[in-house]
Amino acid sequence: MATITDVANLAGLSRSTVSRVMNNYPYVSEEKKRLVEEAMKKLNYYPNSSAQTLRSQKTDTIAVFIPMLTNPFFSYLLEGIDAVATENGFRLLVCQTRYDRKTERQFFNLVKSKQVDGIILTSIENDWSTVRDYMSYGPVVMCNEYDHESNTPNVRLDQVYGGYIGTRHLIDKGHKKIAFCQGSFRSFISKAREAGYRLAMKEAGLQIRDEYAFRIAADYHDGKEVLKKIAAMVERPTAIFTGSDQVAAGIVYEARHLGINVPEDLAVIGFDDQPIAEMTLPQLTTIRQPAHEIGERAMKLMLNLVLPEEDAPPMPEEPLKLEIIERSST
């Protein structure tokens, strides 16, 4: 394993000069530059990045906290984050928290130990106070998920609006008994959407029933379970607003299985507009979330925090918006 010293020796120059060549310093004669490059090639030299990191205090690596890698929504988020990261010479350390507070806390130590320059959170399990402690060690960017107690840099959409237009759509279709289904009672996104749901219901003078609220559905399987519970109700809702297309797909699937017609017996509205939304039968009406773009922006925001202004990518001006995509499940 060749080091900079080996290169310097072979080229008959000092380590400083070699270093200067590597870092494209302005004042190096063409002659020596050539010498150094030859030596590097001959030795198949590659700089040791931990030494560089130790010296420069920069890792060019960002940690991305993801609750569940197999949830497609987060894959698209990650894909967007990755696109901007790669384009700017940054690497991604992927930290799957599995919705676990302790796991999440352990990953936070990555920034304490200077293993990453910053952290992008796509979900948050611990209380804000816990997270805040880590913020003095490096920048934290919230991506999609957020915390209203905090003023952390973040990229987010108006989720109250998302809950509102979804519910509103169902109301406009004539529904009165509308159920609401979200991923986590802890998530601020879920709370915001529920607020939008309640706003629309209230505006229309409709009753909000406790038994129509499901707050623990995150994936396809959960969706099936939700439908089973609905099927068992004496007085069933005629429509349901869900927090993800995965869940909605599970509902649609199980409904067909149990002979409940969508949308006649039960209108279903999804969230995200993932590819799965058009694979179900009937296809899902859904609220489109531009996951890739959200990820891109979060990474751009991060770069603006860790890079000198002139090197950071510009932040897009236009706000990201949720929009409803009408298909046949409503």
Add this chain to the structure above:
Amino acid sequence: MATITDVANLAGLSRSTVSRVMNNYPYVSEEKKRLVEEAMKKLNYYPNSSAQTLRSQKTDTIAVFIPMLTNPFFSYLLEGIDAVATENGFRLLVCQTRYDRKTERQFFNLVKSKQVDGIILTSIENDWSTVRDYMSYGPVVMCNEYDHESNTPNVRLDQVYGGYIGTRHLIDKGHKKIAFCQGSFRSFISKAREAGYRLAMKEAGLQIRDEYAFRIAADYHDGKEVLKKIAAMVERPTAIFTGSDQVAAGIVYEARHLGINVPEDLAVIGFDDQPIAEMTLPQLTTIRQPAHEIGERAMKLMLNLVLPEEDAPPMPEEPLKLEIIERSST
């Protein structure tokens, strides 16, 4: 930012002793150990990982090459890899190659620059000779994909068998005009499955037609395109073997769109048995690949290469097998 020296000073001890406490060295008196721990806590000390890395030459980080993060099959693979990594205190640097040879080559430099201890490849774009150059810098493990020119440590299944049982299943259903559809003409997995397909066809004395072979379909969208091409044929195949449930789902979707009945007009068989396989209508007959387990094993294999034997997890004995899951698309 406190360093080990700060801790040593505060505790009134030497840096060595502090280091020993951190690394759980056997011979440290309880007394000093307590002193050190107090000082660490008081200073909110956390060891600098690049310094540790530089010193120890170990990063406890593995790079995982993934062609496309949004392809669910790879999400499950990654999830399995992550499970074992986290359990053993390792981190994952995720490298999305986007099926690009140059991007892949650049990522290989991570191991050259000692930024990771090893690399897990879930796909391979460059020629074997290119990859081999990097193997002298650190262990490379092939996960699912492989290269028959190489003897790289790998985790893989009998894909010839996969192609065989899928095709055989279609033959047993009475089909004679069977199309074949795979992701990449470069992939060894694809080639192996095609070999299995050809074996089954030949065995049954059936004709293999060039126009029935599609070798560039990787996702849902590609599946739609394949179906369109089939629909335009004068003499259509009556069945199609595909390389992924994504592609199969696209075919099924587009078939319905164009009024082609599955399985009556066209039987479709997928691969992987992802959740999507039971979301389509009709549900997909498919060849189940235990993606999570494959990922787990690949990481275990990697740990056996980078860790001393006594610290590495045991390698499961039983071979991983492909099996056919019959549903209604065939």
Add this chain to the structure above:
DNA sequence: TTGTATGCGTTATCAC
């Protein structure tokens, strides 16, 4: 059981 000294590979500062 603990301390001293050295080096991991790089870059920045300061001379020349």
Add this chain to the structure above:
DNA sequence: GTGATAACGCATACAA
């Protein structure tokens, strides 16, 4: 333009 030297923070061989 180029080179010597120190420093980044830690862990280990060796001495005590």
